[in-house]
Amino acid sequence: MTALARAGFESTLTPNLTLVLVVVGLVAVGTALALDRSLVRVLLGMVLIGNGVAVLYLVVSGRAGRAPFVGEDPATMSDPLPQAMVLTAIVISLATIGFLLALSYRLWQISGTDDVPDDAEDARIQRLARDDETSETYDRSEESTTTSDERAEAGESRG
Template structure:
């Protein structure tokens, strides 16, 4: 079993907590950075799983104990490539989302929006100003046309 030093444990704790905190934000950009930070945390943890720093593996001759464990390094390398590729994809997707909808905010869940619509009493429209205004642009209007919501809800959506 491998134990790690305190400094690294603190760094890991910071990376993971910052990563998960950012993941819980509404802005897509922050979520993306959260994924990146979380990915760094996971890759660092993989590295540390190989034990304390030691001689570069494979290179030169030395006793087996003096070499660092090469496996976690190989694993981390693979993981870095994968997280890098997927981050790029997510970035492209985020840009596409911004082009299409004109904002980089993750909208409410479809079900949540339906429940919110049902609970709102007739005629109270001002609450909408605070929430993310999903119904403004034609894209979201098309979403409600796609019968995600019952007739009376999409009716009120069109009224706004």
């Protein structure tokens, strides 16, 4: 097991080019998807980025070898540490993606679409613009721009 500690470590890692390309492809496609408006696409993008990162750990573990069981010759087995790490990361991302799926379903239940909503400032500016169009007697100086927002907020967060 001493080889694993890599005492006196020198980076002898030769990355596997195919795997590197796979990582690049997955992360690039994932990023493109994550920039989309639909939450499900964002979610798929996150899944792809997560998978890309997982493959990155395979690159990092160096040359492929035999399964790292106790008793195996350290010279021929693959590095178990990145595998342990990536397994943890995969489990975590599985749970998170599950949660995000539930979240997007709930978002769809509430708003009938899975589009990521505008942030509060954007929504506020849009509301101002809309009110300006529809109301002639609109007195902007007296209007609290946060009224309905805050009311909704007040109603909910008291629970």
